Amino acid sequence: MMGAEDMGVCETGTGPMIEVSGLKKYFSLYGGFWGAVRKVRAVDGVSLAIDRGGTVGLVGESGSGKTTLARTILKLTKPTEGAIRIDGVDITKATAAQETKMRSEVAVVFQDPASNLNPRQTVESSIIRPMIIHGVKKSDARAKAREVMSMIKMDEHYLRSYPHQLSGGQLQRIAIARALVLAPKVIILDEPTSALDISVQAQVLNMLLDLQESMGLTYMIITHDLNVIRYFSDTVAVMYLGKLVEYGLTEDVVGNPRHPYTRGLMGASPILDPTHRGRVKDLMPGEPGSLINLPKGCRFFPRCDKASARCESLEPHDVAVGPSHTVGCFLYDGKKAGDKG
Amino acid sequence: MNETPFMEFLISARRNANFLVGAFIIASVVFVAVLAPVLAPYGYDEPHKADRLQPPSAKYPFGTDDFGRDMLSKVIYGARITLQIALIGTFIQMFLGVTIGMLSGYFGGLVDKVLMYIADLAWCIPGIILALAVVTLLGKGLNNSIIAISLVNWTQFARIVRAKTMAIKNQAFIETGIAFGEKAPTIMLRYIFPNIVPALIVMISLQLPSTVISTTALSFLGLGSQPPSPDWGLALSNGMKYVSRGQWLSIFPGIALVYTVFGFNLLGEGVRDLIDPRMKSH
């Protein structure tokens, strides 16, 4: 997997901004008559690296583990296994001081504009709060709040507003402003524009790109909208039931998808051009798979039309199909002999 | 317009009849209680040995009891006790309920299981039985009866606070706060608590009347206030002895109790109407 082979000591300031290796997150599911415990493998051995100032897009159906992956990177939930290095520091083994630093370096913007801000606090209180936590003086914090408001092109008088007085687009821009106040290195964007209208979406995406250029931010964006991914991200990671099935540059993954699942996903995504509606679509049959009762071999096996006998019993390895394009599928296993066992 | 939530509340409160009438009734009770020494013609425990069991008259508008104490003065001073019961009792319940409900809802898992098991237990024991136990342990008296009633009624607060906490806990602004490095106590106090305040106000105003009734009932049974307290429950219980000869002994404390509880009920309904739709729209 790209960048993941370089797992040695990583000097701060060089190497990838985020490096996830062998990440696993299992949940225990209690249930059944005897209270039997079942493991849900929400993220199961994911490795990927995001370059400084780069943008990776995470795509996949619901239940693919993309949100769980983002939450482990934010340290909102503890991984079962594996390492997450942010700017060279493994946050799974971080000291208290390192964790505080990490909390100021990695920010997040969630999907729902209405719940992104505390409804009972003014916009200003919400924006200055992260700075207060990290020991900034209140007067400095308020000055910074005015500064970030100008960065998101909103008038200062909105600082006195309450969230219910603002529109979805305004709320989402304020959530982004709050993410910026600690001068983070990474922002995780969890469906940042899914709840917004087209014209507002364009505003928010453009703003995020401008901020990335001026502040050198690294983004991880989760979205189900492939048009947004194509516009916004440099690399794409496709997840299916907790596994990374395809990873590479956006133009490779979107332009020439290799994994049967990626092809199905691309085929299903609505196009923005009615002249393309005659195109052949590899529509996948069935529903997004369930993390409970996973198949033994390839997780995509039950829905795959190119499956062969070994897919049923063996899990596929990641195969490089291009300079920085990997696919977890047996279809490409033979093409680079000696690459994998 | 940038109206604060409180301003919006006041604006719609002006049009809510339940709220207005309830607020007026409770304000009048508070007025009487505060000015009791001025308003009462006599001390509540001042016996007039010559005037035992006098019917209402110009001298004693509500009559006198078996010790010759002025009933009007007893009813006026009784308002203080009733408000004391309502405020202290509801506060204890709220404090217990909010603490336990938030811990339970926020941490979930084993903490939740244990705390909710305790809540179930407390809810199972009939109030009077628990009160008897508390009174046996701590001795008779108003404060102990308030504690007894609170030990039963806090579970209602705990359940609702727990449910609210669980719903709010999953909202994005909480996770964002944690991602910025907020610690659990701050999350609970700064992020979750302000968001359950509206629900809490509704619960408090609905809980006030039942707290008054239950605690007064304990006094009526002789487990709460002891003579010569002007407690309305105690007065009612005393009036029972003379129900055929001196109805005024029970009628006036009874009316006062009904008036106050009715006021709390209206106020509660009004507050709920005013706050609930806002909670939905947020």
Added chain:
Amino acid sequence: MTHNSRELLKLDGLSVEYRIRGGYLSAVKNVSMDIGRGEIFAIVGESGCGKSTIAHSIMRLLPDKNERISGGIYFEGENLGAYSDNQMTAVRGKRIGMIFQNPLDSLNPVYRSGTQVAEAIFLDKKDRAIVWKEVIDLYREMKMPDPDQRVRSFPHELSGGMRQRVMIAMMLARNPKLLIADEPTTALDVTVEAQILEIMSRLRADFNTSILLITHNFGIVAEIADRVAVMYAGELAEQGSVFDIFQSPSHPYTELLMKALPHQSKRAGRLQTIEGSVPRITSTSPGCRFYNRCPIASGHCENHDPPVRRLGDSHSYACHNR
């Protein structure tokens, strides 16, 4: 009203106003459109543009009596506005079906999904065994996995996509002439969305059912709509064939929207944005509602309703300056 047999539903100058504190809010203003038999017609627009209000006024499902409706709604040549509430009940389901964004709200949680579909058929009184077989056939038609078992599932046991299939099956059971689909796939994964869209296209092909699709998603419109109406702040900005709208948008709003859609990579340039925000319209006073955000607005636009200009058979837009 003249009626030609090609057209199934006709809106003639439809306006809807909601009563608010101290006046009326104009949700839909003077909208005219017609939907042909076997046509997939999409009303597309951003939140608050009035697209859902139109769908709900056709079905007479607006929230309460606090609205004022004017203009005509003609279905198969008959004025639905003149129908009594009882007559409308007969139209709903039987002649016009409707599916919503969240099918779980529309299904009764205590009955098996198949029973609810069967009831839709039962209204026409048939033998029980035949009905049950028909339900399974309908499920198969909807490409429901394991139709024989799924008819016995309760709504909560089904996935979002399956529930929407049940809803469509339920509507199809009554064989309506028109199906109104209000954001039918918004809550679904793209893979499931594609399956539902395929079912809807097949519905039209096999049964000549007209579909009125209400959506904010231009991708879906490009995928299955024949004709499109673009709404802005309660007004019809532009309507035409899907190719008209996507390839030669004529209203400045449509044109900006098309450039705001992320067609390609950021390296090809930033997206077009539309500055400003939708005004809150409390009166039906004349004037173009896009005036305050329009790059080509002139003084005339503020106080005069824009004229409807025709470009071809079905392509028209409302603008002073184009």
